[in-house]
Amino acid sequence: MKRGLFGIFTILAIVGCFAIASLAAExxxxxxxxxxxxxxxxxxxxxxxxxxxxxxxxxxxxxxxxxxxxxxxxxxxxxxxxxxxxxxxxxxxxxxxxxxxxxxxxxxxxxxxxxxxxxxxxxxxxxxxxxxxxxxxxxxxxxxxxDDDQSFAIADYTYNKLKARKVVVWTDNSMDFTKALSKFFKQRFTELGGKLILEDFFMMGDKDFSAQIARLKAASPKADAVFISAIPNEAGLTVKQIREAGLTLPIVSGDGFDTELVTTVPGPRLANDVYFSTHTYREDxxxxxxxxxxxxxxxxxxxxxxxxxxxxxxxxxxxxxxxxxxxxxxxxxxxxxxxxxxxxxxxxxxxxxxxxxxxxxxAVSIIGVKNAKYKVLDTWFPKQ
Amino acid sequence: MMGWNRLKWFFPMLILAGAILVFILRSSVNDYILSIICFAGINIILAVSLNLTNGFTGLFSLGHPAFMAVGGYVAAILTFPVTRKAMLLPALPSWLAAQQWSLLPALILGGLCATLAAFLIGFPVLRLKGHYLAVATLGFLIILQVLITNLESFTRGPLGLNGLPLLTNLWWVYLWVVITIYVCWKVKHSSLGRSMLAIRENEMAAECLGIPLSRTRIMAFALGAFFAGVAGCLWAHLVTAITPTSFSVIMAFHLVVMVVVGGSGSITGATIAALMLTSVVEILSPLEENLGAYGISEIIISIGLLLILIYRPRGIFGTQEPAFLVKQRQRVSGEVGRSLSYQNGKGGTS
Structure with a gap:
């Protein structure tokens, strides 16, 4: 134990020296x-x-x-x-x-x-x-x-520019960030007068979205757009699988979609009609x-x-x-x-x-994806 | 008789020396080093208490972080300032929202809740052995994380509770380190501890001698859980934030590493391994920052662990305590334990 205590002192002395040495710099x-x-x-x-x-x-x-x-x-x-x-x-x-x-x-x-x-x-x-x-x-x-600003930005764009009135919302239920994003999107979109017709959930790491896609297809009345609150890994996969299922409705999201995966995973033929709000940086x-x-x-x-x-x-x-x-x-x-x-x-x-x-x-940028090409479509400013 | 007298005074002197050290440290070093020492202390509590189950009784449990989470969350909700509760946890039942406890009662209640959880899962889970038990306790940890994530009105879900009062200081940590080591030492050198060691070495032989298997195991499990709960509370009030991922599977492995490196069943070993692992990380961090090679400390530590396991497969101390700390009589009983394991074919060179 004495040896142990000696060891502790040595360790403390070393740590102490580092701390003192770093305080002396200019x-x-x-x-x-x-x-x-x-x-x-x-x-x-x-x-x-x-x-x-x-x-x-x-x-x-x-x-x-x-x-x-x-x-x-x-x-x-x-x-x-x-x-x-x-x-x-x-x-x-x-x-x-x-x-x-x-x-x-x-x-x-x-x-x-x-x-x-x-x-x-x-x-x-x-x-x-x-x-x-x-x-x-x-x-x-x-x-x-x-997160409220980026959700409001894409909700405004979906309602005003894409003319969507009925949306389906998918949420990654394992993260607070994605949950908050969906919450603010739904809040703004219904305030504008739009309608939420279906909500679906998945978890980070999911690979197969066929169940959600089947419900999206079967939704009545038909959805005008789908909002997907996801982080990069699921962003590419969801776009790919929705397009492969033959659905062509606009896919909208927040800065979780600000990734190359949105175009590289689905490929140039399928990466179409995706819109997301993000930092004014990409393609700027x-x-x-x-x-x-x-x-x-x-x-x-x-x-x-x-x-x-x-x-x-x-x-x-x-x-x-x-x-x-x-x-x-x-x-x-x-x-x-x-x-x-x-x-x-x-x-x-x-x-x-x-x-x-x-x-x-x-400012929040709205980026659209056409044939796997990113393009800044709009810049949104918060009101107050 | 001489040795006994020497030991009678040795431990109180050691505790006093520790207290003086705490006093000197608190008045001389900065917050950063104090916090490292506090975390080292918390790791000692965790490693020594995990030793009760994994070391003494031979139950390979990975559930220690789960008990920390139980203790940590219970205490965090209790000590959270009332005004902050109103802002962050509006859905809390009003009787809970009005509580604002001080640290000690919250610590004890947190520890007791962890003990209760250990009892509840102990009955079904402790029928399992070896890998199965490890998987079951791991499962408990994951279930608990999911539960905390979804119990939003109490825990705020994945965001966790933050801005907890900074109540943990070195005195509190020191107090609990002393209590933990004292209790575990007493247990190890009592008939209960011998029963635990006997169960580890040979279950059937132990049962034939009349040792109640399940009761002894649950005792070990629950006692370990109490200290884990307390450590969880100390942890939460030192980091001042707690989330469902605070107490992770990775943490479980770190703790098991401390027990294995120190020597399964050795209290001194677990203490020293906990101190070593906590401080080495911090000592190596300037190296990372100056070289820009982040992650190198993990590699160095892993290599060190491999070397220890290759050259001292039973850990630094094996099951023993260093000879000068143990009474003559106890040392003999240690010898018996060793010869028992020898007959069992496991053999040991310590």
Missing amino acids: PIKLGALYNLTGGMSSIDAPALNGAKLKAKLINEAGGLLGGRMLEVIGINTKTDQKATAIGAKKALAMGVVAGLGYGDTTFVMASAPLFQRKGVPFVTSGATHPEIPKWVGDCMFMTPFG TRPEVVAFIKAYEKEYGRPPENAFAPLGFDAVGLIADAIKRAGTTEKSALRKALAATRGYKAVTGEISYTRPSGVPMK
Whole structure:
């Protein structure tokens, strides 16, 4: 046991040394908490790449506050909530001026409250639940739009442009994100005067949708469109199977459909009449987007994997912009500057925090798929 | 007699030394290191209590995270501030919505609920052995996760409860580490513990000696579940969030690894393995961050585990405790246990 205790002391000493060594450094530090291994890594790893790229570009342009470098410290939290809480405390102990991270609400909620407790701002790059800022507090900022906005956008488009009046809604019942998306879609669509004629459910990982398709076919009155609340894996499969069953009605969805799988899985012949709302990024020609894609390809040798990469880029951009305006890295001044963000030209659209809810006012793109080609059909803006 | 006197003072001194250490740590190191130490402590509670079933009694259970989830959720609902309950859990029955307990009663009730759950599933499940038991407890874990996911008015479904009060501190963790180790130590060196070890070595022989099989097994299972429930509460109030996926199958495997590496049945072994595994991950994390090679710590740890299992297949300590901690009399009984396993053909070199 004595040897055991000695071991514990040694371990503590080593950990202590690391912590002290990291406190002594000079640059402006941002703690980037991401799940770089485990189930969430395909979403979070590109986001960290985007974040690091933005920091690099800022540093190449001379840094912030008169030449101080921006350092993004990537902390791997392994798709594990315990590691998430430890990671947040680690970032705070390192003296970061702000935190950023995560493409999923669960992990934001395990880390952001710890930043809130210390009064340090936390910017999520990809979590879209519209009530996150309400749950966490005034230090919480979102880079993406809320799920309500993207659902409202596609509901408006389905009703006004596609002239659909009767819809069927399919929901992935295993995730909160997909459930929320369906909830907001149904709410908006019925408010507009449309009718929900059938609801169906599936689970993440389902491969066969023939039962849902049979019910969709048999639905009476006939549906004008089907809303599918799914994440990328099921997005491609559902489109393929619905089209193979001979149904040609429009398929509509949210940013879960913002993936190559929607065209590659069904193939060019079947990938038709699919519409989804997403971040204003894919197929966009604004100068910010073009410059971002070029810089990303130059840095990593491949195009951005998904929309989470530009979102990570924008999260760092938002914080850097606020530091510039605040003229300091002091946490409460920085928090105020972030909250005062108006019309920040991000890659994924202009960001303003004008709502009391803390969710940014941000444009939503409506993308249509014709013969496996993506095209931006419309840009939707929230009313208030 | 000398040894006995020495031991009589050794344990209280150790507890006191630990308390002084806790005091010094709390006033000297930062939140990050404190939280790692807290998680290490929670892992000690989990590994030592899992040792009751997996180590002493030879019941291969993967259900420990399920009991943590029961304890964690019960305590989380009880300690959740009333105002936050009104905002996040509007569908909660009014008698529950008005509760706002402090940590200790919530911990104990959480632990008791986990014990109750262990009793309920213990009766049917403990008839199974070996792989079947492992699968059944795994099944229980998954059923419980689905239940929590769908019991939305109490648990908020997949989003889980977040913004719990940060009640767990190093004192609480230390207190429960001491209680857990003390209770498990006493059990191991009592007739109940010997019954457990006997059941592990040879069930039929144990039954022939008049050891009540199912009662002893359920005792081990339920006692382990109590501490798992308590650890779940401590965990939830340290992370300040709890979701259906907080306590996963992966966690079950991590805990089993701690027991196996430490030595099935060794309390000292489980304690040291828990400390080691928790701290090594954090020590290696700067390496990951500086190299940008995320995931390398998992690979290093896995290789380390393989090496331990190849060169010390019975774990660091086997079933034994280190010699200087054990009374002469107890050491003899350990020898008996070993010779029993030897006759059983399993053999052992520890």
